[in-house]
Amino acid sequence: MLAKLYDWIDERLDITPMWRDLADHEVPEHVNPAYHFSAFVYCFGGLTFFTIVIQILSGMFLVMYYVPDIDRAWDSVFYLQNKVAYGQIVRGMHHWGASVTIVMVFLHTLRVFFTGAYKKPRELNWIVGVLLFFVILGLGFTGYLLPWDMKALFATKVGLQIAASVPFIGGWIQTLLQGSDVVGAQTLARFFAIHVFFLPAVLLGLLAAHFIMIRRQGISGPL
Amino acid sequence: MHRGKGMKFVGDSRVPKNSGFVPPKDYSEYPGKTEAFLPNFLLKEWMVGAVFLVGFLVLTMAEPSPLEAEADPTKSGYIPLPDWYFLFLYQLLKYPYAAGHYKVIGAIIIPGLALVGLLLAPWLDRGPERRPLKRPVATGLMLLAIVSVFYLTWESTVSHDWKQAAEQGKIVKKVSIDKNSKGYKIYSSQSCVNCHGQNLEGQVGPSFIGKNIPASLVEQVAVKGIPPKMPANAFKGSKKDLKTLAEFIAKSSKK
Numbered sequence: 129m130l131a132k133l134y135d136w137i138d139e140r141l142d143i144t145p146m147w148r149d150l151a152d153h154e155v156p157e158h159v160n161p162a163y164h165f166s167a168f169v170y171c172f173g174g175l176t177f178f179t180i181v182i183q184i185l186s187g188m189f190l191v192m193y194y195v196p197d198i199d200r201a202w203d204s205v206f207y208l209q210n211k212v213a214y215g216q217i218v219r220g221m222h223h224w225g226a227s228v229t230i231v232m233v234f235l236h237t238l239r240v241f242f243t244g245a246y247k248k249p250r251e252l253n254w255i256v257g258v259l260l261f262f263v264i265l266g267l268g269f270t271g272y273l274l275p276w277d278m279k280a281l282f283a284t285k286v287g288l289q290i291a292a293s294v295p296f297i298g299g300w301i302q303t304l305l306q307g308s309d310v311v312g313a314q315t316l317a318r319f320f321a322i323h324v325f326f327l328p329a330v331l332l333g334l335l336a337a338h339f340i341m342i343r344r345q346g347i348s349g350p351l
Numbered sequence: 352m353h354r355g356k357g358m359k360f361v362g363d364s365r366v367p368k369n370s371g372f373v374p375p376k377d378y379s380e381y382p383g384k385t386e387a388f389l390p391n392f393l394l395k396e397w398m399v400g401a402v403f404l405v406g407f408l409v410l411t412m413a414e415p416s417p418l419e420a421e422a423d424p425t426k427s428g429y430i431p432l433p434d435w436y437f438l439f440l441y442q443l444l445k446y447p448y449a450a451g452h453y454k455v456i457g458a459i460i461i462p463g464l465a466l467v468g469l470l471l472a473p474w475l476d477r478g479p480e481r482r483p484l485k486r487p488v489a490t491g492l493m494l495l496a497i498v499s500v501f502y503l504t505w506e507s508t509v510s511h512d513w514k515q516a517a518e519q520g521k522i523v524k525k526v527s528i529d530k531n532s533k534g535y536k537i538y539s540s541q542s543c544v545n546c547h548g549q550n551l552e553g554q555v556g557p558s559f560i561g562k563n564i565p566a567s568l569v570e571q572v573a574v575k576g577i578p579p580k581m582p583a584n585a586f587k588g589s590k591k592d593l594k595t596l597a598e599f600i601a602k603s604s605k606k
Contacts, residue, residue, distance in 0.1 A: 151389035160386055162395060171399065178400055182407075202421035206522075209418055220411030228407065230436045241472070241493055244481030251473035258470050265436070272434050278520045281422035282431035290444070293458045310424070351482050 149343045158350035169243075170347070172236035179229040180335070183267075184328070186221040194274070196320035198313045201276035226268055233261055245348040253341040260334045263327055270323035276316060284319075285311050419520030428555040429519055432511060439500045442507035465496065523552045523560050526606040534599020537592050542585055543573075551603055556581065559604040566601035570594065 137143055157163050159170040193212060195204040208215040237257065240246055246254035273284045288311065292302040305322075307314030386392050433441050440462060444450050449457025468475065476489040483490040528550055529535060538544055538551075546556035553559070570593055576583035586593055 151393075153388050154385035155388050155392045157384040157386075160392065162386070171396075174396065175400075175403065178403070182404075198422075202418075205418060209415070216415050217408065217411050220414070220416045221407070223416030224407070224410055224414070227435070238493075238497075242483045242490065244476075244483070244486065246473045247476070247479070247481060248473070254473050255470060258466075262466075268434060268436060275418055276422045277419035278422055278426070278429055279419050279432060281424065282429045283433045286431045286441070287433065287437075290440075290458045293454050295455060295459065312424075348481075 153343075156347060156349075159347055169235075169239045172232055172239055176229060176232040176236050177335070179225055179232055180264075180331070182221055182225045183229060186218050186225060187324070189218045190222055191324065196274070196317055198276060198316050201274065201316060205275045205277075226271060229264060230268060233264055237261060243348065243351060247348075250341075250345055250348065253338060253345070256334050256337050256341065260331065260338065263331050263334060267323060267327050267331070270319045270327065273316065273319045274323060281311060284315070288315075418522070420522045426519075426554060430512065430516060432516060435504070438507040439503035442503040442510075445507075445510075468492075518553075518557055521553075521558065523558050524606070525552075526550070526560055526603070528603055532599060534595050534602075537588070537596045538599060541587065541596070543596075551600070559600055560606055562604045564601055564604040566594075566597040569597035569600045573597070 134143075159167050161167045161171065190208070193204055193208040193215070195201055205219070209219055210216075240254065240257065269284075269287060273280045288302050288306055291305065292298045294301060305315070305318060307318045432438075443461065444454065444457045446457065447453075449461065472489070476486055478486060480486050530539075539549075546554055547559060548554045551559040572581060573586035573593060573596065574584060576585060586596070
């Protein structure tokens with residue numbers, strides 16, 4: 129039955145090559161912790177992706193309650209945290225998951241760096257990886273403001289002052305992010321849009337490029 | 352140039368020297384070496400993932416994510432602190448050679464050099480060697496960067512006043528205070544109100560709400576102060592007023 133369904137789709141879409149890239153490939157010995165335990169360092173990339181999936185899923189549930197408005201943002205987070213069933217867990221997953229993602233990205237970057245895996249022919253994938261790192265830091269920075277509590281507001285003020293100190297274009301960057309003369313309603317709306325729409329879109333695009341390149345080039349060989 | 356010609360990938364790459372698709376290697380060519388991704392490897396990966404997820408969920412339940420009081424831009428005494436992964440940058444901007452007039456060094460030049468260096472790593476480190484010990488410059492620079500980031504992060508946590516940080520962000524219950532009472536009139540006519548807030552909720556100084564402070568302690572502190580922030584002789588007036596004030600604050604602090 130399943131084979132028939134597969135054939136029916138394959139006949140029309142030629143999915144065998146896609147299926148091959150997705151699932152039907154082998155894992156070389158030197159990256160498999162089942163053979164060499166020290167190969168667990170090769171798991172950091174996969175765990176990073178896992179935590180990003182956690183971030184996307186928990187974030188989707190958070191948006192069901194969150195209100196991106198300075199009057200209600202904090203109240204909605206407080207309500208979610210203290211009144212909604214399992215709200216503490218969902219928010220906890222997103223809050224701590226952000227930290228875990230940063231840690232995992234850091235470890236994954238170090239693994240790639242110290243095994244020299246960015247060398248030819250994988251330079252482009254390294255570039256995409258570094259860009260992913262910065263997108264994730266950007267997600268961390270914009271997400272920090274959204275609960276609209278004291279530390280969020282004052283940390284963002286400092287962050288925007290640092291952005292404003294960029295020579296020549298600093299003022300423009302600040303205006304673009306801040307939206308008005310002060311960190312206020314416009315800023316919250318912009319950070320929300322950047323955190324929920326702009327950066328995740330960039331993130332998913334870069335992730336796709338990251339994975340397509342990895343499938344095309346394979347994992348770098350043993351040292 | 353013929354597309355794809357001359358491409359040679361290392362490792363388990365399946366993109367060949369010559370163009371054209373080569374089907375995946377047959378597993379029987381490498382007995383006991385490679386493993387099928389699906390289902391063999393993925394099942395193990397899922398088990399590790401499940402353990403990871405359980406540990407992670409335990410963390411989220413054991414340690415509720417923090418939420419401070421609602422943002423109030425008027426509380427200018429607040430000492431800001433970014434999330435932990437930006438602490439090293441925050442600390443860097445505290446050093447005199449990277450702050451003030453030289454802010455551009457700490458905010459742009461040093462992080463910018465690190466960023467560009469990271470992006471261009473494959474072109475800065477062009478040798479064929481991949482072992483860390485065989486490319487000492489790249490390894491050394493990265494280790495230096497890691498040590499600097501850890502050191503700066505640690506420095507910023509040591510120099511931060513965590514006690515005040517916990518105090519300044521506390522969610523304070525909104526309580527109604529009888530502003531027509533004699534005690535409140537003394538409170539607002541003295542300097543108390545400037546630091547401890549219109550509703551005793553705390554501004555530069557700490558909040559009184561929910562602290563359950565005894566009246567005798569209020570009397571004592573209002574006169575003697577608590578170094579370094581609470582000045583001595585903050586209260587100026589008669590003994591009777593001091594007593595009324597102390598009782599008012601003690602009563603309000605029980606709310």
